[in-house]
Amino acid sequence: MVPSNALPRTDLPYLRRRARPVVVVAPAAAPSPTAVAPAALAPAAVPVTAERALRPFARTRFRAVTALTPKTPTVTLTRLQSGVGMLQIEAACGDAVGDLRIGCAYQLTSGVTSVVARTSGVNLGPPGSSRPVLVARRAQFEELVVDLAQVRDLERLVVYLYSESDAALRWGGTLVVTTFGQAEIRLALDRAQSTGVMVALSVYNLGGELVLRHEDAEVEPSVRDACVAFGFDQISWLDSRTPLV
Amino acid sequence: MAIMKRGANVALTREIRHLRSIVVGVSINAGSEKVLTDNLVVATILCDANSKALSDQHFVFFNQLSTPDLSVSQLEQAMGPDLEQVEIDLHDVPPEVSRIFVVIYLNEGIAANRTLAQLRECTIRVLNLEGNAELVRSENLATGLEHETALVLGEIYRNGIDWKFKVIGDGYSTGIAGIAADFGVRL
Numbered sequence: 001m002v003p004s005n006a007l008p009r010t011d012l013p014y015l016r017r018r019a020r021p022v023v024v025v026a027p028a029a030a031p032s033p034t035a036v037a038p039a040a041l042a043p044a045a046v047p048v049t050a051e052r053a054l055r056p057f058a059r060t061r062f063r064a065v066t067a068l069t070p071k072t073p074t075v076t077l078t079r080l081q082s083g084v085g086m087l088q089i090e091a092a093c094g095d096a097v098g099d100l101r102i103g104c105a106y107q108l109t110s111g112v113t114s115v116v117a118r119t120s121g122v123n124l125g126p127p128g129s130s131r132p133v134l135v136a137r138r139a140q141f142e143e144l145v146v147d148l149a150q151v152r153d154l155e156r157l158v159v160y161l162y163s164e165s166d167a168a169l170r171w172g173g174t175l176v177v178t179t180f181g182q183a184e185i186r187l188a189l190d191r192a193q194s195t196g197v198m199v200a201l202s203v204y205n206l207g208g209e210l211v212l213r214h215e216d217a218e219v220e221p222s223v224r225d226a227c228v229a230f231g232f233d234q235i236s237w238l239d240s241r242t243p244l245v
Numbered sequence: 246m247a248i249m250k251r252g253a254n255v256a257l258t259r260e261i262r263h264l265r266s267i268v269v270g271v272s273i274n275a276g277s278e279k280v281l282t283d284n285l286v287v288a289t290i291l292c293d294a295n296s297k298a299l300s301d302q303h304f305v306f307f308n309q310l311s312t313p314d315l316s317v318s319q320l321e322q323a324m325g326p327d328l329e330q331v332e333i334d335l336h337d338v339p340p341e342v343s344r345i346f347v348v349i350y351l352n353e354g355i356a357a358n359r360t361l362a363q364l365r366e367c368t369i370r371v372l373n374l375e376g377n378a379e380l381v382r383s384e385n386l387a388t389g390l391e392h393e394t395a396l397v398l399g400e401i402y403r404n405g406i407d408w409k410f411k412v413i414g415d416g417y418s419t420g421i422a423g424i425a426a427d428f429g430v431r432l
Contacts, residue, residue, distance in 0.1 A: 062431045078301055079301075079308045079309040080301050080304055080308075080309070080430070080431070080432055081432065082308060083306065083307065083308030083309070084352070084421060084432050085352060085353050085354060085421075085432070086353070086354040086355060131280075131283055131356070132355060135355050145354075145355055147352075147354035147355045147356075148308075148352070148354060149283070149284055149286065149352035149354050150354075151308060152307065152308065179432070180353065180421075180422075180432050181425075181431065181432030208308045208309065
């Protein structure tokens with residue numbers, strides 16, 4: 001079926017250069033012939049496995065609810081959770097909170113950096129894209145959606161919440177992040193009443209795994225200041241809330 | 246080149262005794278439906294004898310290009326006419342892996358709803374990695390699709406000491422969620 005003198009396949013340089021991971025097996029320690037006082041016993045060395053090295057943060061549990069708090073601020077999605085379907089970020093708040101709106105500043109691997117916020121008139125990221133990575137919209141609540149089929153294009157984003165009328169918000173409710181497999185990550189939006197912008201969550205793409213971090217930071221007075229405070233200083237602005245696109 | 250119909254199988258390593266590694270290529274023709282093409286994802290699931298995925302790390306796709314042992318790897322960019330290509334080192338596949346399924350699905354993201362019925366053509370083929378010669382190719386698996394949003398294209402499976410390839414072509418109207426449920430993948 002195949003000629004025995006067929007030439008080797010040379011058109012796949014990417015994998016040809018890949019090195020297989022070296023498996024290091026530590027030699028078993030020989031039993032000590034002498035007795036050792038218990039106080040002198042050091043804790044057994046824990047081998048650094050690939051699992052531990054690759055997973056420094058807490059994981060979500062399948063179809064479970066994970067709460068992010070100041071004490072447990074981060075969670076890392078698996079590569080499947082980070083790459084299948086879409087990631088939905090909802091501001092689940094009642095009317096008593098006020099005219100709360102959601103937005104996010106983002107940076108793509110292409111270098112594009114801007115803001116997505118429905119009330120700023122920029123509801124697609126990148127702006128005007130026929131295949132957006134990010135969308136701001138309103139369903140039951142104000143929400144952001146990340147298209148995970150394009151997760152490789154996403155570098156990072158921060159989610160912020162603010163009052164559309166610049167009025168003081170009576171903070172409350174929950175920011176809910178939902179994966180395609182219905183794992184939920186929740187963080188409380190509890191703060192004292194204020195007029196500032198709350199940066200609630202950051203999302204970083206670390207080698208294909210999305211790391212979600214509870215930020216819980218309030219920045220005065222504007223969306224622009226909040227974005228700059230989190231390193232988005234390359235965005236050009238029309239005003240304190242609206243990016244130049 | 247042999248064209249295989251749904252359900253047909255071929256004994257790869259019995260026919261070619263020196264066959265060590267293969268490339269599985271998936272090609273499609275979606276016409277002018279760019280949204281469809283943009284949202285198509287090819288995935289490879291390494292399963293045990295009960296057709297259940299060994300772990301979440303045994304689901305190979307664009308965001309997880311290799312299994313932990315590197316025996317199955319998806320190319321970051323396919324060569325030639327294929328949409329995606331997956332390399333399988335048959336000798337290095339762990340013994341607990343009995344079946345390797347290749348699937349295609351529409352990512353349920355922001356884009357408007359589409360179905361695989363809009364595909365004009367969808368085929369799976371097997372190449373010998375050494376020499377890049379095409380060994381077998383499936384018939385057009387897009388025919389007869391209606392509301393499906395995911396499709397199991399074929400499988401490479403153990404048969405004694407040999408590896409065989411089978412064309413499947415089973416569609417799922419429940420998309421990748423349906424495939425994940427059947428193959429025990431936790432999304």
